[in-house]
């Protein structure tokens with residue numbers, strides 16, 4: 001049994017998509033903001049690069065290459081001192097630009113070593129920490145997606161949740177936008193009887209539309225007010241490198257993918273709702289109560305549903321590694337468009353980086 005081909009050796013679109021990275025010149029969600037309180041450092045990985053996230057005394061979030069410039073220990077083993085990250089071993093300390101700012105021991109007559117670390121632009125938005133792993137000069141021209149519903153006083157209820165699956169990101173993109181896998185969720189029925197009504201690539205986006213019955217599960221269906229929300233159709237988009245859906249302008253979600261390595265992806269799911277009703281009535285649940293309700297719903301309904309997807313994509317990853325040479329008779333034309341976009345963007349990156 002041979003290993004799957006590399007990107008350069010891949011013979012078809014699917015094989016290329018299965019090993020492509022995600023273009024680094026975008027903002028990527030890497031952690032929940034609440035996992036990074038003041039004074040804490042956390043390691044995250046983007047496509048095998050280890051990155052130290054830390055939050056200083058002033059509340060600001062920073063990201064540095066996770067490697068002390070002295071003997072290359074991970075800086076996340078060290079500590080946050082003020083607004084600097086300090087190595088555990090000899091205490092060399094780095095500021096947010098990656099500059100070596102302090103050596104706390106005798107330098108034996110040497111000047112400060114002229115060493116520094118790569119710094120990544122970092123921000124907090126929608127309860128997530130975002131970094132820009134690509135060319136920092138492009139960080140200002142690219143935007144974290146604007147989600148107006150999640151901003152301001154009257155924002156919609158949203159409780160982000162995330163999963164790390166042993167699967168390549170392209171498998172997850174296929175999964176979240178291809179409703180032909182309703183069978184997997186026949187117990188929860190998040191989308192039943194789906195019929196493709198739109199499938200169109202425009203620039204760096206692939207739009208998909210379904211006529212489908214949204215949220216007809218026994219419990220989830222109770223909270224959706226069908227007189228106010230059209231739940232007979234759903235629009236989706238692979239808006240590279242993210243993915244979103246919209247049901248009647250009232251129920252929406254974004255998926256943000258963090259490609260950790262060739263076979264590991266962390267996905268942040270943000271489902272948000274304009275309103276939900278008290279079951280069996282027309283009474284809208286007050287916004288203030290929706291957040292705790294969503295917390296419970298995430299645990300009881302959403303997470304079990306998404307764990308089904310996780311089990312499927314992890315099994316598919318292993319299946320791909322064994323059967324990468326076999327044909328895949330995909331029936332949904334959207335899948336080919338997702339893969340084309342993933343491959344094209346990765347080729348753009350390789351060309352820019354001079355790797356092709």
Ligand code: FES
Pocket residue numbers: 068069070071072073087088089090091092
């Ligand atoms: S290894 Fe980091 S200070 Fe020496």
Ligand SMILES: [Fe+2]
Pocket residue numbers: 175176181185309
């Ligand atoms: Fe699914």
